[in-house]
Amino acid sequence: MIHEVDDALRDLVRAEVGGPGVDVVFEAPTRDWAARRNAPTVNLYLYDIREDLRQRARGRRNVYDEQGTVVARTLPPRYFKLSYLISAWTQRPEDEHRLLASLLRCFLRHEALKATDLGPELSAIGLPVPVTVALPPPEDRAFADVWTALGGELKPSLDLVVSAPVTVAPVYTAGPPVEEGLQVNFAEAPGAERTASGDRPGPARRRRNR
Template identity: 70%
Template sequence: MIHEIDEALRRLVKEEALPSSGVEVVFEAPTKEWAARRNAPTVNVYLYDIREDLRRRSRGLINEYDEQGRVVQRIAPPRYIKLSYLVTAWTQRPEDEHRLLSALLLGFIRFDAVPATLLTGSVAAIGLPVPMTVALPPPEDRAFADVWSALGGELKPSLDVVVSTPLHSGQVVAAGPPVREGLQVGLSDISDEEAATDVAGHHVEDAARPAMRRRAAGR
């Protein structure tokens, strides 16, 4: 699933944000060692965080039907996973990096979701929208400076792109066989001893037995 979103973002950069630019798109960690090896204009799309999007979690089960319209199984609804990417531009001059970031921002911000034409594999098979946000403030428990510190590099202008992709949980509940017969009610005689006991299990006097028989016969 993650590699399918990677490929969708690669195509989004090259086909929508920077068409015909020839800029390389990579997904490596932008460490100092990586930056030292870079020798061409590059857009780095670094996946730095993976967590469930709890706001989009659904409850209950979804019925699956066969060709006759019968329920064959029940599955849990898809979970949504937030994939957070740090998008940076790398050239020889800061001015050129800013131009690339501007083009990237305009390319991403036009879409509220990853275009369906760019989705492949299991993500496309689910058939649900894949929401996407760009340049929103980070959560309170995470700062971009912390990300750069963990990478061992200097703070650099970047775009935060977050994709919430649906994922099948694999939870399946088998459905029971269909009902083939209607409800049936049977009647039978009861013995004198059974008729001599009321519903609460108390003994009934002989004088009350005929009435008990009539009530028992009516059940």
């Protein structure tokens, strides 16, 4: 699932922002990496993975075929937030700022990754993959801490969060649909008599002794 999100983000950045002269990588932007860089680069560093508990659902989910018939049932998928630290690397700070502005506009235009750009695993689930950018960080994390952990200097960056669904539950095959009404046949008890109207008499009531 993670590699499919990586591929979709790479294609999106290359198509709308990067251009032929800009590299798109997913490496950790450490000091050693920055020293080896020799071309304009957009770095999408995946630094955090955690479940989105707000989107956890209960119960079972129906699986339909092309005719709209329920063919199976399974548990709903669980969403996981993939947090990317996006930074631009060029020779001049002004060029980095322009590149970051283009990245910001790009992800503001796309509130979800297109289904046609997703890999087979995410496409098979058939659910949207939401994208948020530049939201305030959670209380337990600061972007400066990420740069400190990488051993580099604080640099202007964007925080991109992709909520990707994951299915791990077994699929239970559903039984065939009922096509006819319910029919109940009462077998005739031996020795039972019918009334003149053809109905069976009801059970005899016991008489109370007075």
